[in-house]
Amino acid sequence: MFEPYKTGHYxxxxxxxxxxxxxxxxxxxxxxxxxxxxxFKEKHETAQSSFLRQxxxxxxxxxxxxxxxxxxxxCVPIIIPADAWETIEKGMKQRVEALNLFLEDIYxxxxxxxxxxxxxxxxxxxxxxxxQVSGTQFPLKNHIFLAGIDLIRDEQGTYxxxxxxxxxxxxxxxxxQNRFVMRQVYPEFFSRHSLCSLEDQIxxxxxxxxxxxxxNMKKHTEPRAVLLTAGMYNSAYYDHVFLAQQMNIALVxxxxxxxxxxxxxxKTIQGLKRVDIIYRRIDDDFLDPTAxxxxxxxxxxxxxxxxxxxxxxxxxxxxxxxxxxxxxxxYVPDMIRYYLKEEPIIQNVETYILSDPKQxxxxxxxxxxxxxxxxxxxxxxDMLIGPHASEEEIETFRSKILENPxxxxxxxxxxLSRAPVYQQGNFYPCHVDLRVFVMKGEETHVLPGGxxxxxxxxxxxxxxxxxxxxxxxxxxxxxxxxxA
Amino acid sequence: xxxxxxxxxxxxxRNGERTENNAHILQVQLVKMLEESGxxxxxxxxxxxxxxxxxxxxxxxEDYGELRVHKAVDYIAxxxxxxxxxxxTLSYVRENARMTRDVIPNELWEVWNDLYLxxxxxGPHTEFSFQDIHSFLRHIKTTSMTSTGIIDSMMSxxxxxxxxxxxxxxxxxxxxxxxxxxxxxxxxxxxxxxxxEYDGQFAxxxxxxxxxxxxxxxxxxxxxxxxxxxxxxxxxxxxxxxIEHVKEVIWKIESEKVAHYSWRxxxxxxxxxxxxxxxxxxxxxFEELEMFIADILNQCIEFGKIxxxxxYLIEADASR
Numbered sequence: 047m048f049e050p051y052k053t054g055h056y057x058x059x060x061x062x063x064x065x066x067x068x069x070x071x072x073x074x075x076x077x078x079x080x081x082x083x084x085x086f087k088e089k090h091e092t093a094q095s096s097f098l099r100q101x102x103x104x105x106x107x108x109x110x111x112x113x114x115x116x117x118x119x120x121c122v123p124i125i126i127p128a129d130a131w132e133t134i135e136k137g138m139k140q141r142v143e144a145l146n147l148f149l150e151d152i153y154x155x156x157x158x159x160x161x162x163x164x165x166x167x168x169x170x171x172x173x174x175x176x177x178q179v180s181g182t183q184f185p186l187k188n189h190i191f192l193a194g195i196d197l198i199r200d201e202q203g204t205y206x207x208x209x210x211x212x213x214x215x216x217x218x219x220x221x222x223q224n225r226f227v228m229r230q231v232y233p234e235f236f237s238r239h240s241l242c243s244l245e246d247q248i249x250x251x252x253x254x255x256x257x258x259x260x261x262n263m264k265k266h267t268e269p270r271a272v273l274l275t276a277g278m279y280n281s282a283y284y285d286h287v288f289l290a291q292q293m294n295i296a297l298v299x300x301x302x303x304x305x306x307x308x309x310x311x312x313k314t315i316q317g318l319k320r321v322d323i324i325y326r327r328i329d330d331d332f333l334d335p336t337a338x339x340x341x342x343x344x345x346x347x348x349x350x351x352x353x354x355x356x357x358x359x360x361x362x363x364x365x366x367x368x369x370x371x372x373x374x375x376x377y378v379p380d381m382i383r384y385y386l387k388e389e390p391i392i393q394n395v396e397t398y399i400l401s402d403p404k405q406x407x408x409x410x411x412x413x414x415x416x417x418x419x420x421x422x423x424x425x426x427x428d429m430l431i432g433p434h435a436s437e438e439e440i441e442t443f444r445s446k447i448l449e450n451p452x453x454x455x456x457x458x459x460x461x462l463s464r465a466p467v468y469q470q471g472n473f474y475p476c477h478v479d480l481r482v483f484v485m486k487g488e489e490t491h492v493l494p495g496g497x498x499x500x501x502x503x504x505x506x507x508x509x510x511x512x513x514x515x516x517x518x519x520x521x522x523x524x525x526x527x528x529x530a
Numbered sequence: 531x532x533x534x535x536x537x538x539x540x541x542x543x544r545n546g547e548r549t550e551n552n553a554h555i556l557q558v559q560l561v562k563m564l565e566e567s568g569x570x571x572x573x574x575x576x577x578x579x580x581x582x583x584x585x586x587x588x589x590x591x592e593d594y595g596e597l598r599v600h601k602a603v604d605y606i607a608x609x610x611x612x613x614x615x616x617x618x619t620l621s622y623v624r625e626n627a628r629m630t631r632d633v634i635p636n637e638l639w640e641v642w643n644d645l646y647l648x649x650x651x652x653g654p655h656t657e658f659s660f661q662d663i664h665s666f667l668r669h670i671k672t673t674s675m676t677s678t679g680i681i682d683s684m685m686s687x688x689x690x691x692x693x694x695x696x697x698x699x700x701x702x703x704x705x706x707x708x709x710x711x712x713x714x715x716x717x718x719x720x721x722x723x724x725x726x727e728y729d730g731q732f733a734x735x736x737x738x739x740x741x742x743x744x745x746x747x748x749x750x751x752x753x754x755x756x757x758x759x760x761x762x763x764x765x766x767x768x769x770x771x772x773i774e775h776v777k778e779v780i781w782k783i784e785s786e787k788v789a790h791y792s793w794r795x796x797x798x799x800x801x802x803x804x805x806x807x808x809x810x811x812x813x814x815x816f817e818e819l820e821m822f823i824a825d826i827l828n829q830c831i832e833f834g835k836i837x838x839x840x841x842y843l844i845e846a847d848a849s850r
Contacts, residue, residue, distance in 0.1 A: 291632040315536045315841040
C-alpha cells in the first residue's frame with residue numbers, strides 16, 4: 047500500500063529521486079508493499095498500546111502538573127548500511143575521546159586555554175563550569191560514561207553533529223523497546239536482513255559502569271553501584287527503571303542515600319550499606335545542596351565532598367555541562383585537532399557565534415533564514431526557526447540577541463533528511479535525526495544504531511518527544527547486503 | 531533491599547489486598563440489595579455497615595448527605611475524598627508498583643497499570659450505570675487474582691516477596707477484624723440487640739468465607755461463625771491464619787533467629803496469636819466479645835507499627 051512521494055529538495059533516507067527505493071531499503075520496501083491497509087492499521091495500534099501497557103512513558107509538564115504520554119512509535123525503520131555506520135562509529139569515538147580529554151584538561155592543567163585555542167572566559171564564565179571539582183581525581187580520568195550525540199543529515203546526505211549531550215542523555219531504553227516492539231509486531235520486516243544485535247550492549251554498558259572504581263575503594267571487592275533518579279515523576283523515569291533493571295543495580299533516590307564521614311551509604315532494611323559508584327540521572331545543580339543549590343530536595347548533602355575525597359565515583363562526572371553547551375560546540379573540531387592531532391571525521395553544522403560583533407551583525411540581517419538557539423537550553427525550547435517564524439517572533443529574538451549575545455548561537459536552516467512515516471492511515475515523509483549513544487569505561491563502545499527521532503507533524507523540524515516527536519527503530523546492517 | 535523499596539512493596543501489597551476486599555464487599559452488597567428489595571430498613575442498615583467497613587459514615591455524610599445507593603457506590607468506588615475508595619487504593623498500588631518496577635516482575639506492573647488506565651475514564655460524581663460498576667468490580671477481581679498468580683509463580687522467595695506477603699496477610703487480618711467490629715457495633719443498636727444468624731451470614735459473605743464455612747459446618751450459628759473467622763486453622767482469611775503466616779514470613783526474613791532489634795516483633799506476634807488461639811466465643815458476653823475484637827484489631831495495627839520501625843520503613847514513609 048506504500049506509494050512513493052516526491053522527495054523534493056530533501057535528502058530521503060529510503061527513496062531515490064525517481065521514487066525507487068535505495069539499495070539498502072530494497073528488501074524492506076518489497077515487504078512494505080505486500081501488507082494491506084488493514085494489517086497496517088491493526089499493527090500500528092498494537093504497537094502503540096504495547097508501549098502504554100508497559101508504561102513506557104515520559105512525563106510532559108503542563109498547566110495541570112505532569113501527564114504521562116507514550117512516545118509515538120513509527121514502524122518504518124531507519125536503515126544504515128555497514129560502511130556508513132563504520133564512519134559514524136569512528137567519528138563518534140573520536141569526538142567523545144576529544145571531549146573527554148578537554149574535560150580532564152580544563153579541570154586540571156588547562157593547556158587548551160593556556161595555548162589560546164579556546165577563549166578562557168568561555169570556560170570560566172560558563173555556568174556549567176564547576177570550579178568545586180577542579181583537581182579531583184576522576185576514576186579512569188573519564189568524565190563521559192554515557193554520551194548521546196545527535197546527528198542529522200544535510201541535503202547531500204552527509205552526517206553532521208547537531209548537538210553533544212554529555213550530562214544525562216536519555217532515550218537509550220527506547221532503542222531497546224523500539225526494537226522489541228518492532229520484532230513482536232512487525233516480524234515480517236526482519237526477513238532477509240542481517241542486523242547488528244542489541245543483545246550484548248547492556249553488558250558493555252554494565253562493565254563500563256563498574257570499571258569506574260573510586261580511588262579509595264578496598265582492593266579485590268565488588269563495587270556496589272546504584273542509579274540515582276529524581277523519582278517516578280521525572281520525565282525520563284522509564285529510562286532509569288530500564289537501566290537499573292538491566293544493569294542489575296539498585297534504583298535509588300536522594301533520600302535513600304546518606305553521607306557519613308565522607309562515605310556514601312544507602313539506607314536498607316538491614317541498616318546502612320556502602321555505595322561505591324553512582325550513575326546519577328539528576329543534574330549537577332541538584333546533586334548536593336551543601337555544594338550547589340541549597341533548595342535541592344533531590345540531592346544528598348555531603349556527596350560532593352565524598353566524591354572529591356575519592357570515596358565514590360559519580361557518572362557522568364560533575365561539570366560536564368561546560369563541554370556540551372551550544373557555544374562550546376563550535377570548538378569541538380578544534381579540540382579534536384588539538385588533543386588528537388586528527389581531522390574531525392564527522393563535521394559540525396556551521397555555527398555563528400553572536401558575541402562576535404561581525405558575525406552578529408550578519409546574523410541579525412539574516413534572521414529569517416537562520417535557526418537561533420539558546421546555548422543553555424535543550425529540548426527544542428527557546429529556539430527560533432527563521433523560515434517558519436512570524437515577524438513578531440523574529441523581532442523578539444532580535445532583542446533577545448542584542449540584550450544577551452553570549453547566550454545565543456545561530457545556524458543555517460538545514461534541510462534535515464526525511465524518511466517515510468505511517469501515521470493516521472497514511473505514509474508521508476518527515477524529518478529525522480539520530481541520537482547515537484557512546485559508552486566509555488576502560489574502552490569506548492558505540493551502540494549500533496541509536497534512537498532515530500522523527501518530527502511527526504507534517505513539515506515540523508522539532509524532533510523532541512516533549513514537542514510531538516516520535517521514535518523509529520534503527521537498523522545497522524551487517525556486512526554486505528544479502529540478495530534474495 | 532532499600533527501606534524505601536521495602537516500604538513501597540509492603541504498601542503495594544496492602545493496597546492491592548484492600549482494593550480486592552473492598553471491591554468484593556461492594557459486590558456482595560449490590561447483589562444482596564436486590565434480594566432484600568422491599569425491606570428498606572434492612573437495606574439501609576446494610577449500606578451503613580458497608581460504608582463503615584470501606585470508609586467512614588461521618589465522612590460520607592459530610593460529602594454526600596443522605597444515604598442513597600448511587601451515592602454510596604460513588605463514595606466506595608470513586609470518591610476523591612475517601613482515601614480508601616477503589617480508584618484511590620488502586621492508584622496507590624500503581625504508584626508503588628511504579629516505584630519498584632526494577633524489583634517486581636514486569637507482568638505484575640502491567641496488570642495493575644492496565645486496570646489503572648481503564649479506571650481513569652471514571653471520575654467521582656460522574657454518571658455510571660450498574661453495568662459499569664459490575665464490570666469494574668469484576669476487572670478488579672481478575673486483576674487481583676492474576677496479580678497473586680504472578681507473584682506466586684514468578685517471584686523468588688526472598689526479601690521483596692516476603693515484604694509483599696506480610697503486607698497482604700496483615701491487611702487481610704485487619705479487614706476480617708474490622709468487619710466483625712463494625713458488625714458487632716451495628717448489632718448492639720439493632721432491634722434484637724444481638725449478633726443474629728442474619729448478621730453472621732452477612733459477615734461470612736463480606737469476608738468471602740461463606741462457601742468455605744458451609745463446607746465445614748452445617749449450622750449457621752452466629753458464635754460458631756465468629757469463632758471460624760477468628761481462629762480457624764485452615765481458612766486463609768481467618769485472623770489466626772493470617773497472623774500465623776505473618777510470623778512464618780518474619781521468621782524467614784530473620785533466618786530463624788531472634789535479635790536485639792527483632793524481639794519486639796516476635797513478642798507482639800506471639801501475644802496476638804496466643805489471644806486468638808485461646809478465645810472461645812461462646813463463653814464471652816456480647817460486651818466482652820466486642821472488646822476482644824477491638825483489642826485484636828488494635829494489636830494488629832500496633833504490630834504494623836513495630837514492623838515498620840524495625841525495618842526503617844517509618845523513616846522511608848516520613849520522607850514520602
